Amino acid sequence: MSKSISNRELFSSIKTLIKEAQQYVVRNVNTTMLITYFEIGRMIVENEQSGKHRAGYAKEIIPQLSNYLTKEFGKGYSTSNLEYFRKFYILYKNRISQSVIGKSSNPNKSQSNTAKSTLPTRLSEITQSLIGKSKLPFSLSWTHYVQLIKIENEDERNFYEIEATQNNWSVRELTRQFNAAIYERVALSKDKKGVRELAKKGQIIETTTDALKNHYVLEFLDLKEDNRYSESELETAIINKLEHFMLELGKGFLFEGRQRRFTFEGDSFFVDLVFYNRLLKCFVLFDLKIGKLAHQDIGQMQMYVNYYDRMIKTKEENPTIGIVLCKEENKTVIEFTLPENNKTIFAKEYKEVLPTKEDLKKQLL
Numbered sequence: 337m338s339k340s341i342s343n344r345e346l347f348s349s350i351k352t353l354i355k356e357a358q359q360y361v362v363r364n365v366n367t368t369m370l371i372t373y374f375e376i377g378r379m380i381v382e383n384e385q386s387g388k389h390r391a392g393y394a395k396e397i398i399p400q401l402s403n404y405l406t407k408e409f410g411k412g413y414s415t416s417n418l419e420y421f422r423k424f425y426i427l428y429k430n431r432i433s434q435s436v437i438g439k440s441s442n443p444n445k446s447q448s449n450t451a452k453s454t455l456p457t458r459l460s461e462i463t464q465s466l467i468g469k470s471k472l473p474f475s476l477s478w479t480h481y482v483q484l485i486k487i488e489n490e491d492e493r494n495f496y497e498i499e500a501t502q503n504n505w506s507v508r509e510l511t512r513q514f515n516a517a518i519y520e521r522v523a524l525s526k527d528k529k530g531v532r533e534l535a536k537k538g539q540i541i542e543t544t545t546d547a548l549k550n551h552y553v554l555e556f557l558d559l560k561e562d563n564r565y566s567e568s569e570l571e572t573a574i575i576n577k578l579e580h581f582m583l584e585l586g587k588g589f590l591f592e593g594r595q596r597r598f599t600f601e602g603d604s605f606f607v608d609l610v611f612y613n614r615l616l617k618c619f620v621l622f623d624l625k626i627g628k629l630a631h632q633d634i635g636q637m638q639m640y641v642n643y644y645d646r647m648i649k650t651k652e653e654n655p656t657i658g659i660v661l662c663k664e665e666n667k668t669v670i671e672f673t674l675p676e677n678n679k680t681i682f683a684k685e686y687k688e689v690l691p692t693k694e695d696l697k698k699q700l701l
Contacts, residue, residue, distance in 0.1 A: 370474045370481070374432065377425025380418065398422070423485050427493075431473035475501045483510055491535035492519045498538035509583060515690055516553045516584070524550040541587050541615040544657055544679055549586065551685040552661065556580040559688040567624050571595075571608055574624075588615035598643055607640050618654040619644050625662040629683050633660050634673040637681055655680050662686070 383397060398418045405413035474481065480500055487493040496519065500510045522539055523531045525548070533540070541547050557573040559565060565573075574581045575594060582589050592610040599605070609622040621640050625633055637658040644656040658681045665683045674681055 366477060367472060367474070369478055371432075373421045373478060374425055374428070374474075376418070377421035377423070378429070380422045381425055420482055420485055424481060427485060428473070477507070479507045480505075480510060483507060483514070487514070491532070494535040495519050495538060502538055503587065512556075512580075512583070516555070517690075518549075521549045521551065539587060541613075544616065547586060547588065547613060547616055547620075547657075548659070548682060548684065551687060552584055553690055554581070554584070554686050554688060555690045556584075557688070565626065567608075567626050570624050570626060574609065582611075585611070588613045589620065590614060592619070598647070605640070605643075613657075616654060616657070617652070619649060619656045621656060621658045623658070623660050625660060627662070628664040629660060629662045629666040629669055631669050631673045633662070634669065634681060634683070641680055658682070659684055 380398065380401070398415050402413055402415045402418055405418075476484075476497065480497075484493050484497055484500075487496065496510060496514060499505065499513070499518070503509075505513065519534065523534060525545060526534065539546070554574070556577050557570075559570070559573065571594065578591060582591065590612045592612050594609050596607040596610045597604055598607075607621050608624045611620040611622070612618070613620050621637070621644065623633065623637050623640070637660050641656045641658040649656060660681075660683045662683060662685060665685050670683050
């Protein structure tokens, strides 16, 4: 018996070791790649600066360098990629201190032998000085940074980098979140101080309103604005794209079930979608409405919330949140149906198409 336990411990230890080794290799390769691109960008920028007295020098050097590197190394060194390396350095040059990078050699000197001997050494020293630190200067892949580089606003760019890191977004998810204007929609619910904090900490979920967006975008369901569909069809479409829907909901949401039934006095009631938010430690109920919000919708959701609070949730959990997801909200109905200190019942619009980032930015001004 003891031998069997010992074998399991051995297998488990070896498995852990291999996983750690794999993570270390991936981490090192990614860090080395990013530092290489960072260094290429630095060398291009410094070379441009030394030749800025010549008109059009900056526009000449990148195409020439691209031709040279492509002949030497093949694909991967197009003019657009070199432009990305250049901008990568410009945007993130403060991530690595000059004491780590060291002073670059004078580009006007002959570098035929010097560059070959010093660059690998410098790159190795920079990489090794960074690997092993608790916090690396770059936590995402190069393809993530290519997307981030395209974002002009620094605060917005920092927000998406933090969120992509914390939530393990793929490049596809990052692109979708940017196109869906998550930054602007979260910022709409914040004051000026809160908007500034988004660029430093990302989205922090501490209160109910922190977890909710101004509205939800369901463009991934491929619902056309002029098409007619039922509430059950809307629900089925969401279930079929549940991963996308949960990404749109935001942080901490776990799917609990659909059409959750409860019965009293012979009548049965069904909650369309039930989630649990592990950050808020509470149930989140969704009722789907394809038309304009009515006061009956609010009353129905209040009953659902009361039932979950009294019959389902534990003493350790926080009050249940109810969201009526409707095609058109009615602010007057919400105002006069719900109490002024309401913190549990919400009506949120959904949109079938992506909003324009320009319109959302105007609302932030």
